[in-house]
Amino acid sequence: MGATMETSGIKSSRAAILELVKAALREKSPSAPSALAGIATPGAPGTPPSIRKHLEQSVADLFEEVLLDYKATVRRCAEHQVPSVIAELFASQEISSAVIPDGLDRSWIEQIKGIELVVDDGFRSTGELASIDAVITGCACAIAETGTLVLSCQPDEGRRAITLLPDFHFCVVRSSVIIRGVNDLFKHVSVANPITLISGPSATSDIELKRVEGVHGPRNLFVIIVS
Amino acid sequence: MKSEMAKAKTGFPFTSIEQINNSQLRANLKSATSAIREKRAKVVGEKQDWEELRRTGERIKDEVLSSLDEYLLQLEESVTKVGGIVHWAADSSEANRIILSLIQEHGESEVIKVKSLTTDELDLNEYLANHGVSAFETDLAELIVQLAHDKPSHILVPAIHKSRSEIKELFENTISKGRVLGDGPAELAEASRLYLRQKFLSSKVAVSGVNFAVAETGTVCIVESEGNGRMCLTLPKVLISVMGIEKVLPKLDDLAVFLELLPRSSTGERMNPYTSTWTGVHPGDGPEEFHLVILDNRRSHVLADPVGRQALRCIRCSACLNVCPVYERSGGHAYGSVYPGPIGAILSPQLFATEASLSLPWASTLCGACYEVCPVRIDIPRVLVHLREKVISEGYKSKSEEASFRLIALVLNAGRRFDLIQQVATRLRRPLNRLFLAGSLPGVLGKWRAARQIPEIPKETFRMWWRANGSDNGN
Numbered sequence: 001m002g003a004t005m006e007t008s009g010i011k012s013s014r015a016a017i018l019e020l021v022k023a024a025l026r027e028k029s030p031s032a033p034s035a036l037a038g039i040a041t042p043g044a045p046g047t048p049p050s051i052r053k054h055l056e057q058s059v060a061d062l063f064e065e066v067l068l069d070y071k072a073t074v075r076r077c078a079e080h081q082v083p084s085v086i087a088e089l090f091a092s093q094e095i096s097s098a099v100i101p102d103g104l105d106r107s108w109i110e111q112i113k114g115i116e117l118v119v120d121d122g123f124r125s126t127g128e129l130a131s132i133d134a135v136i137t138g139c140a141c142a143i144a145e146t147g148t149l150v151l152s153c154q155p156d157e158g159r160r161a162i163t164l165l166p167d168f169h170f171c172v173v174r175s176s177v178i179i180r181g182v183n184d185l186f187k188h189v190s191v192a193n194p195i196t197l198i199s200g201p202s203a204t205s206d207i208e209l210k211r212v213e214g215v216h217g218p219r220n221l222f223v224i225i226v227s
Numbered sequence: 228m229k230s231e232m233a234k235a236k237t238g239f240p241f242t243s244i245e246q247i248n249n250s251q252l253r254a255n256l257k258s259a260t261s262a263i264r265e266k267r268a269k270v271v272g273e274k275q276d277w278e279e280l281r282r283t284g285e286r287i288k289d290e291v292l293s294s295l296d297e298y299l300l301q302l303e304e305s306v307t308k309v310g311g312i313v314h315w316a317a318d319s320s321e322a323n324r325i326i327l328s329l330i331q332e333h334g335e336s337e338v339i340k341v342k343s344l345t346t347d348e349l350d351l352n353e354y355l356a357n358h359g360v361s362a363f364e365t366d367l368a369e370l371i372v373q374l375a376h377d378k379p380s381h382i383l384v385p386a387i388h389k390s391r392s393e394i395k396e397l398f399e400n401t402i403s404k405g406r407v408l409g410d411g412p413a414e415l416a417e418a419s420r421l422y423l424r425q426k427f428l429s430s431k432v433a434v435s436g437v438n439f440a441v442a443e444t445g446t447v448c449i450v451e452s453e454g455n456g457r458m459c460l461t462l463p464k465v466l467i468s469v470m471g472i473e474k475v476l477p478k479l480d481d482l483a484v485f486l487e488l489l490p491r492s493s494t495g496e497r498m499n500p501y502t503s504t505w506t507g508v509h510p511g512d513g514p515e516e517f518h519l520v521i522l523d524n525r526r527s528h529v530l531a532d533p534v535g536r537q538a539l540r541c542i543r544c545s546a547c548l549n550v551c552p553v554y555e556r557s558g559g560h561a562y563g564s565v566y567p568g569p570i571g572a573i574l575s576p577q578l579f580a581t582e583a584s585l586s587l588p589w590a591s592t593l594c595g596a597c598y599e600v601c602p603v604r605i606d607i608p609r610v611l612v613h614l615r616e617k618v619i620s621e622g623y624k625s626k627s628e629e630a631s632f633r634l635i636a637l638v639l640n641a642g643r644r645f646d647l648i649q650q651v652a653t654r655l656r657r658p659l660n661r662l663f664l665a666g667s668l669p670g671v672l673g674k675w676r677a678a679r680q681i682p683e684i685p686k687e688t689f690r691m692w693w694r695a696n697g698s699d700n701g702n
Binding site for chain 2: 016018148195
């Protein structure tokens, strides 16, 4: 039983809640209303026709298109071009330091110049991580339809704080790991580790519903899709 | 207390008046709700299987509710197995006590918070403040509401009623004291980033709500946009998450269904920027201590109503607010509850049963738009009518309303009587129109008239026209 650490007072609330729930369920719900009620009618005002295009696109193309919609920067390249693409992206931004997870392919960062690079050993303080400009990670799973990077703390993805505190996130995604939709996400990743789904840069629409890219998480997202 | 609703100067008819007369508020609401309606319609239109997804969402939630006690026990076992500590709170005061004592055990007097309607329901911030603990909201809109000593007015965009110039002024007097800000949303968001960064790095305890909790694995999920959620879930040493009993899902694959339904219905995005899941405590990554507070607070009472219980399917997306003609004009404050809009109109009276909340089932035109957009197919109009019946049968009767409905039934039950009344009314239309449109009517009739726009009585009714022209057209 779960609540062994609790005081007897709290234990009795547990029993009371479970009892109330059981009692509440004695009466079954009446049969559902007519099947037609409440259906969002296709072609009703404000419902644009379904977009078929998505089903015909390759997952990598779709992934790129949706990412661009989120105002992420996307580059497509072959495996051997990754180091030069990363170096070029770094050069285009004002970045003076970067952190990488321990398991990152070191060849990817070989060509970056003039930058302080640190490898996360898992013990750097959050204050230290917050003072670093950029992070470079791999990615073990991505979702095309929603433009989502799925990070699950793999060796080349690192712990959660390193992709949260720096302001620039560079993520290398092999096209072989891109799945089409959200529906079978949990067949591809295990929840034994914490999972972070990232869909575009941090954003808010809290002021007059105007979207602003960049609040607390990385304000700049760069995705390199490797074919 | 059994009294005539109309006599108590509380409830939606009274609280909505001020809001409706605030033209700035109405303009803000209109542009915000129409923008988000369009975004939602676009991304929902992209999903060919949307209707199937909704039905799946409905089925999963109904399955959870039908064996809720078993799923809660399974969740408790799973969370405990992965290193979390589960607490049970029968009501808000018990939940508040549990949270406060956890904070005090760690010797802290400050906590950071992820936007959570459930903690709003508990009045947690006020309770903590009264016991010497400051709670800092970290969601931009919640921060705005907190700094302004205001109340949220929308589930998703709590500061929807505030314009950018109001927010600029607020920030200049609070978190950005001594600085002059522009009123661009980007600059205002930057001001909140600067202010909150230090809080994120120094706080030891975070309090959050829960979007979904998976019984089979003990996995908890939070859906957000700004990254303030990730900060709170990752950086502090202690994480306390509060969930209503209805937030549990059976399996991980069920979670995937809701990750499709929620963002498209809520912000009108294919996916929100950040979704986090954690499964207990993960050594070397994130909090060292995880507490899950499972809250009833009369949800079991809602569950006991076979018609009303479907309100517990709600995933707090706010799509129903954005399509509601009443919400668009009255705004969220008029509902006097942390749960405004159509879903609030069925949830608040069942959860809180206060005199004011019992007026909410009438705060609707029953147009049904809320049902059409609901990602878990809550038949809100049906529950509204059911609750109206329930409130009236529990003694909240208005004698004048009862009498007028009896009169209306008498007229509408027979075609001849209806015809007769129409003929009399068209003949007397001049004095009647003068009386209804310009004059002031006595008593109850006057009050009724004051809240409505009444069309003029025409010279000719449809029946009269039909008698003269209908048969000529070969019909």
